[in-house]
Amino acid sequence: MRPFRGNGGSGAVGSAVRASRMTEQDRHAALWDCIVGRRSVRRMQERNVSRGDLEALVEAAAWSPSPHKAQPWRFALVDERRRLQRLAGEMAAAFRADLERDAVEPATIERLCGESVERFGSAPAMLVPCLTMEEMRRYPDARRRRAEEEMAIMSAGAALQNLMLRAHALGLATCWYSAPLFCQEVVRRALDLPAGWQPLAIVIVGYAAVSPPLPPRREFQSLLRYAEAANA
Ligand SMILES: Cc1cc2nc3c(=O)[nH]c(=O)nc-3n(C[C@H](O)[C@H](O)[C@H](O)COP(=O)(O)O)c2cc1C
Numbered sequence: 697m698r699p700f701r702g703n704g705g706s707g708a709v710g711s712a713v714r715a716s717r718m719t720e721q722d723r724h725a726a727l728w729d730c731i732v733g734r735r736s737v738r739r740m741q742e743r744n745v746s747r748g749d750l751e752a753l754v755e756a757a758a759w760s761p762s763p764h765k766a767q768p769w770r771f772a773l774v775d776e777r778r779r780l781q782r783l784a785g786e787m788a789a790a791f792r793a794d795l796e797r798d799a800v801e802p803a804t805i806e807r808l809c810g811e812s813v814e815r816f817g818s819a820p821a822m823l824v825p826c827l828t829m830e831e832m833r834r835y836p837d838a839r840r841r842r843a844e845e846e847m848a849i850m851s852a853g854a855a856l857q858n859l860m861l862r863a864h865a866l867g868l869a870t871c872w873y874s875a876p877l878f879c880q881e882v883v884r885r886a887l888d889l890p891a892g893w894q895p896l897a898i899v900i901v902g903y904a905a906v907s908p909p910l911p912p913r914r915e916f917q918s919l920l921r922y923a924e925a926a927n928a
Contacts, residue, residue: 740902
């Protein structure tokens with residue numbers, strides 16, 4: 697099968713139809729390869745990622761499950777050097793302020809902030825997933841408001857997993873960073889995000905410059921508990 701490159705006019709439905717023509721075995725093998733083979737890659741080559749491929753990642757996110765079919769996430773695409781560097785600089789300044797408040801020693805602050813600028817400023821591209829509660833339900837009480845927001849955040853996680861799996865299938869590497877959660881206003885301003893978009897993360901996207909070792913995984917059996925009468 698020819699690899700699918702970007703959405704170049706073929707559209708989401710076209711790629712879903714192509715997938716359905718695979719045998720069950722092929723489909724499972726391809727999916728399992730993506731699930732197990734995807735890695736968080738923290739160092740990328742300088743090579744640019746095409747906008748078609750970046751759009752294809754957002755297209756994959758759009759196919760993820762969401763509460764009330766609301767799709768309560770949006771994505772800011774950042775692939776211009778100046779914008780990446782501005783964002784990296786402003787996030788590092790916010791990080792520095794937090795570290796100073798924590799009385800971290802100055803040399804450590806310099807090192808951590810330098811690494812942060814390098815990490816985000818040198819990425820070929822990034823997608824910044826943002827939460828929007830616009831089409832979610834509005835409740836008068838805090839308990840249900842919180843549940844509704846948690847549902848929306850969970851669905852952002854599903855969207856990001858779809859996005860990262862498709863990146864892997866396209867030969868691209870990704871790493872999910874949580875830094876924006878700690879400085880949402882800074883990110884919102886640096887990217888001129890629309891009102892109501894809450895930045896949740898940064899997913900850097902590029903061609904891997906390193907091949908990270910496989911992080912340890914728990915045996916899945918240890919994650920599983922049979923909810924049977926005998927356990928009651
Ligand atoms: C919600 C979430 C937040 C994460 N935040 C960071 C982060 O801030 N910095 C980082 O280096 N990796 C981050 N990661 C990536 C994890 O470190 C990575 O998934 C884990 O080490 C397992 O490696 P793997 O993705 O290659 O399987 C995050 C992953 C998730 C799901």
